[in-house]
Amino acid sequence: MKIALIAEHTTPLAAHRGEATCGDSVHIASLSRQLAKLGHRVTVYARKSTEDPAGRSRMGRGVHADILPAGPERPLHAEEEAEHTGAFAAALASAFEEDAPDVVHALGWTSGLAALSAVRGAERGDAPPIVQTFHSLNVAEQRSGLPERPDRARMEAAIAGRADAVAAGSADLRFELARMGLPRHQVAVVPFGVDTDHFSVEGGAATEPWSHRREERTRLITVARPASGGAERVVEALTRLPGAELLVVAASSPAEPALDEDLRRLELLVKEAGVEGRVRLTGPVERKELPRLLRSADIYVSADAYDPYGGAVLEAMACGLPVVAKASGGTTGAVLDRTTGLLLRHARPDALARAVRSLMSEPTIRSAQGIAAADRARSRFTWQRVAAETERIYRSALPAEDGLPLASGDDAH
Incomplete structure (x- = not known):
């Protein structure tokens, strides 16, 4: 099968090179690689937004x-x-004229718009089916306090209605799509994935940049964009946790170039909170180094207002860490409350501190949840399984493959 993956605003080559990068890039690189292993030919189409040369790259x-x-x-x-x-x-559209795909898979709403427009001119019998994936919807973001974007919300509903098949990153998003009028049985839930060969409990742990007082403190780690506010909330929670230390790994975003400024602001907050002796800040970390940092911690904490992918949470789980996180976006499907960690309705510093303190005081429970987290990551969220479920959606959308159901059986928790 010739598959066109449309990711307009993604930098697909970044994750392929192993650089610290965004969830979209990780998704595209990992999914395309696994689809190719299933025997398909995959082309990723993205807009030129970096120094990477225009044209085709292997x-x-x-x-x-x-x-x-x-x-x-x-x-x-x-x-x-x-x-x-x-x-x-x-x-x-010009690219499709030269190399027509069998199926077009769009990730994100602008990619969906581009895909619909690009195939509009094809003869009715020759137009490839369009599969649309949503990892986020503006209506869901609004419920987490993020800005309302009415035009985007309307377009997301229209794209979902016109696509031949729809995949949602979580059961919560499928519910939101149902509220838009799309029947639940027409939406497959296909979550974000994790490379469990790379992120695992096996392997060494980093000793730096932690302090040398390991035996006296519980180690917390978070991977967050400094501009998102999540890292700030975790720092504020640390003021209520005198027996803990924290490592903040900055996650970069291509559209947020002022990372140094955000880190300086976070450093100032750490000093004002009086916890500079218990907090370490790092810039973006190459993905090959991240597992060692995760394995060096005891608890992973996520306090972003909205996490569409849950990718960092899954990577921490795969490395055997229990997770304390706000229940939003992809995190809701990744973490089983009180089994692989603790899910919170709100990410206020006091609520974060209470949840972390409960795990600090029960090392046996913390260990059991870490074991369960690694097992869940391996059994449910491998990219191999994500690719197999995605392939199933493709085949259900192709006229010659009628009869295969859309549902991917992924509601089991």
């Missing part, structure tokens, strides 16, 4: 990235993402 056996010029060659902020989708769709 990402591995059976996988290529096609970087299309469309608009400014820089990452776009959320409010301007749709401004150049028309140009991207035109370039995509």
Whole structure:
């Protein structure tokens, strides 16, 4: 099967090179690689937004990235993402004329717009089916206090209604799509994945940049964008946890270049809170180094207002860490409350501190939850399983493969 993965605002080559990068890039690189292992030919189409050259690049056996010029060659902020989708769709249509796919898979709403536009001109019998994946919806983000974007919300509903098949990153998103009028049975839940060969309980643990008072403190770790506010809430929670120390690993975003400024602001908060002796801050870490940092900690904490992927949580679980996190986005499906960690309705510092304190005071429970977390990551969230479930959706959307159900059996917790 020739598969076109549409990821307009992703930098697919970044994760392929092993760089610290965003969830979209990790998703594209990992999914495409596993689809190719299943025997498919995959081309990833993205807008040129970095120094990576335009045109086709090989990402591995059976996988290529096609970087299309469309608009400014820089990452776009959320409010301007749709401004150049028309140009991207035109370039995509030209690419399809040269190399027609069997199925088109769009990730994110602007990619869905581009995909629908690119196949619009094809003859009715020749148009490939369009599969749409949503890892986030604006209506869901609004419920977590993020800004309302009415135009985007309307477009997401329209795209979902026009796609031949829809995949949601969590059961919560499937519920939101049902509220938009899309029948639940027409939406498959396919979560984010984790590389359990790379992120695992096996292997060494980092000794730096922790302090040398390991035996006296419980070690907390969080991977967060400093601009998101999640790291700040964890730092504030630490003021209520005198027996803990914290490592904050900064996660970068292509559209947020002022990372140094955000880190300086976080450093100032650490000093003002009086916990500078118990907090270590790092910039983005290469993915090959991240497992050693995760295995060096005792508890993973996530306090972002909304986490669409839950990727960092899954990586921590795969390394054997119990998780304390706000129940939002992909995290709701990843973490089993009181089995692989603790889910919170709110990420206020006092609530975070209470949850972490309960695990600090019960090392046996903490250990059991870490074991269960690693087992759940291996059994439910491998990229191999994600790719197999995605392939099943493709086949259900192809006219010649009628009869296969959309549901991926992924509601089991």
